[in-house]
Amino acid sequence: MSHPQTLFHQTEFHGPSVLRSRRTTVSRSTAHAQLRKLKETGRYECFSLKKQPIYDDRSRWPCPAPVYWDSDVAKWLEGACYLLSDEYDAEIDAAVREIVGMIRGAQQEDGYLNTWFTIAEPGKRWTNIRDQHELYCAGHLIEAAIAHGNYYKNNLLIEPIEKYVKHISTVIGPGPDQKHAYPGHPETELALLRLYTATGNQTAYELAKYFIEERGNQKGQEGMSYYDWEAKQRGDSPWLHPDSYQMHDSHWYNQAHAPILEQKSVEGHAVRAMYLFTGVADLLCLDELGIKSYVHKDKYFEALSGLWNNMVDKKMYLTGGIGSMWQWEGFGIDYFLPQGSDEGGCYNETCASIGVIMLAERLLHLDLNSKYADIMELCLYNAVMTGLSLDGTAFTYVNQLASSEADGNRREDWFDTSCCPPNVMRLFGCLGGYLWDYGGSVKDAYVNVHLYTTAKVTFQVEDQQIVLEQKSNWPWEGNIMFQLQAPIFVAVTVRLRIPSWARNQFTLTPSYKAAKLENGYLVLPPPYTAANRAFSIQIDGFKPRFISPHPYTNQKTSTLARGPLIYCVEDVDNPWEQDHFRNVGIQSDSEVTEKEEEIDQIGERYVALRSVGWIRKIDDRAESKSGIEPDSSLPQTVMTEKKDLTFVPYYLRANRGGRGHMRVGLLRQ
């Protein structure tokens, strides 16, 4: 079953674990800090339709800041509903109720529901679907409504949202008088399919399918690409384009350069790409629910696989970050993975890696293979968790692998475009849904365990309750204890992911000679789970290891990793550093020692790593001369001056002061 956002509450996190600790912080601190920000900035009030001064500010184009406001509020709302089901909070509850009231009041008679185009540009609805986030905001409202309905068990938000979906379906669609459009910022597709799964809303399904199939049609409207057509309708010059569009016709920016089935490489804005492909995967997952998706599933899956592999093999950082290009917050060419601004790029938006997690989870339904779960875990513990401060009130939007003078290793408490903070909040809100996948029948029940922590899932098959509990000190240690409860006549298969970095080294207790490893999952069939209600697995691979990017990246660097965690150096631990560790190297055969440390702030423990590196000295003669002299007179990579180095998990960066110097990949000789 897909949509972990609706399944999370069948999972309870127990403590202590890094995930439990972070989830508590999000619930008790982040949700409140963001609510304050929503109020301070005017967002909270937007659905009241009162005009605020900022609505007259046209210094940003094509998206004045409030264009995104509906989505910021909706994401917070969605996250709040998830968190409430875990731990009740009166202030959050009251705010949710007030916002829902405002949203209901903001709906227009015909069902239209978008504050920017109601308050600021009432005549311009649906005139710039490419750039102005109208459908994107609708998508987040849909997701908020589903979360709201699940928690409050009422239709107060679902009802206006379904009316809005109905309205959209009159404006956009295949009919001769309809706009043959699709979202400039995909998201709506996956939201509509969640709505369909949750409520059976057929219109939502049809609209999502239309968006996916129509997307990239270069002759969709009067023989033109829809986006070119709507620009013409607006009377815009064909060369007028947002700064984030590299060229005037760079429709790859929003994955609209070709039909999805014809896209061979992942291009453009990374968040848009991930949300879009998640929606496509959701469409394919419908089969799993016994609902025919009416699309060519094999072809779409082939396309998705190709795009996934292109991304993971050639366009993903070691941290799980994606998007090397600042201008379009997205993908560069294959293997172009500079570590930071002073090397020519590295964006790695927090939301983008959240999107990877969403996409990976859907692909696991379609093709159970640990390669997706490995990346899901990589993103979670590194590219995403680094986006949230330990106290839960500060965030990063961009997650580079190396700081520079232009871009320090720092956090902000909010952003003008503030998608990332509430996105982290809602991800942690529904994190339980990503840990495992489960279902089946009495004769063939299953739990596929993707992520390890300390948690318990409870679910029914044919009215029979199954409970699986896991207990571990993950991500620090590899021993996970399981306890299964199920009626004895229910045949339960448990599949345990063996991460690729474990190199197939693990010990199952009690042992089981017939256990098979299938696509990276250790399969424990009913005979084993019936005989062993309690079992444990010891997964190896927690010895620190050096990892490196592909040689084609021209990044000759070594990075320390341990289990699923990627490490970095920060000046707070290495205060002698003055140049962002640009000239610091380490050899892959260096001895590494571990030291357990405690984070004072939250009492959480972590393993720091220590080793000895070296400093590259660059000959000063290299300056003010061209490179036409012999190597012997050129700047040399001279390894001098041994240096003790302390490494911390990347997710801990920018939490403990310092001057903003940080690096993940150090020079490798």
Added chain:
Amino acid sequence: MSHPQTLFHQTEFHGPSVLRSRRTTVSRSTAHAQLRKLKETGRYECFSLKKQPIYDDRSRWPCPAPVYWDSDVAKWLEGACYLLSDEYDAEIDAAVREIVGMIRGAQQEDGYLNTWFTIAEPGKRWTNIRDQHELYCAGHLIEAAIAHGNYYKNNLLIEPIEKYVKHISTVIGPGPDQKHAYPGHPETELALLRLYTATGNQTAYELAKYFIEERGNQKGQEGMSYYDWEAKQRGDSPWLHPDSYQMHDSHWYNQAHAPILEQKSVEGHAVRAMYLFTGVADLLCLDELGIKSYVHKDKYFEALSGLWNNMVDKKMYLTGGIGSMWQWEGFGIDYFLPQGSDEGGCYNETCASIGVIMLAERLLHLDLNSKYADIMELCLYNAVMTGLSLDGTAFTYVNQLASSEADGNRREDWFDTSCCPPNVMRLFGCLGGYLWDYGGSVKDAYVNVHLYTTAKVTFQVEDQQIVLEQKSNWPWEGNIMFQLQAPIFVAVTVRLRIPSWARNQFTLTPSYKAAKLENGYLVLPPPYTAANRAFSIQIDGFKPRFISPHPYTNQKTSTLARGPLIYCVEDVDNPWEQDHFRNVGIQSDSEVTEKEEEIDQIGERYVALRSVGWIRKIDDRAESKSGIEPDSSLPQTVMTEKKDLTFVPYYLRANRGGRGHMRVGLLRQ
């Protein structure tokens, strides 16, 4: 004295030499081939003001192809006049005369002289100075007029051009009713200063000085940047910008983001930057002519020096190419120097390195230092000469250091935007002016020899004739014989450049213990030149050497060089190669042997180099896996399979067939 374009005819090239051979090819083949292209494409006729169908084609914006036509014709005209003075050619002469007649006929009553805005957009003169090349075309017409005047000794072209300059000076200037504009594509500045030097035209001087001083004023017109102001006048959206402008306000594209004195790094379109800074240097060179430039010379020189050093140290390829970014045909960030498209960039327009040559020559007047001449020679023999095929009829526009599937190692016989071909033609036409600098008085005459070849310069000081002849097999061998003729009462100092790659190893014959090396020039004072009318110097450094880019480039590569020549590998000599030499490596301590070869086509000889390299094998397991596994399982740089490699000078590439595979920098372990 500056402006080598007007001094070249005091130099005679003798043979045989690479420069003589190429100059003959340009004269006998290139000039004719380009004349045919001018005629085929309609350019030749443009000054007749007949409307051609292409004038209605608005598929390119903001510059439909014919916007540049005046400049293409003007550059050919300029080059033709240079070449005619070397070798008369009736067809070229007739064409020049016909074009000049058309240009005279194209001038409007008020002096205006631009074909696009006369034929195609008559109401739009001076409405888009930023993008539409009106002043750039004017600049090239001025340069053509000076060349024409020099050769034909009449004012047939100077006269209408001076009238046009007068007209421009009424439209643009500091007056309250004038446009406070400056060229979107600089070039006009240096052209106007050449005109001033050649004719004393005070208006030209004032206009050039205004362009230079006003440039980058962010509040120049009604409190706005001129370019923003004119966009507003046109009624354009402030976000409408050419595809080559990275963002809507990227005025750094044409070096207009700040006043020149405040520019600390070289930014934007590379050709524009070089032409602009050449114009600034020309303004400073006026002092040398005894004309006060009325600008703060020290400050401008400091700015130019900073920009030069930034470019040479951090933004120049080993070939002398500049501009790593395709989108704006220009500079990237410091040390961002990928070798080709599949590494994320490399543009290196032929015109840009011609611009470096021009700028370097001017800087040598202001600050005699071999570092400028070294780069001048590097650009000439590598980044520029590679732009012309051996038969003189095919060209490159972009000069990457490595080919790729997207961008093969190939030539074209013309381009839609065809600045480079006639630019090479006019450079070779006036090349004599770059070889040396000379002048002074009877008491203190001098010749500073920047480039070695076989040639003779004849000039007067106070009516006394001085002749210096040099004879060598440069760039293949370092022995240069000199013969000086001058009346015995003229005190002549000869300065000989010692290239940096010679590492100060040279032998002067007859020897001279008192000889001093000043800023990379060996100074032979009057006592020596009086005693030795014939002398020779043997410059070392012709043993093949390996060179490498700065470590901050992340380019761990080795390149072979010999004397001033940079070498590359091509598949025509190494036909086993299938992937553009992406995985071919060579060690800096490899033995290299030389083999003299002959180019059948033109009977010119060259030295090929041979060595043994290796192939990097990348473990296939690297694919379809993330980089989170230990190094031991990651793609390794395994040196396997020794390979014999043949290297040829970069300027010979893409001349002898093959499949378009080429690379300058090979992997270095």
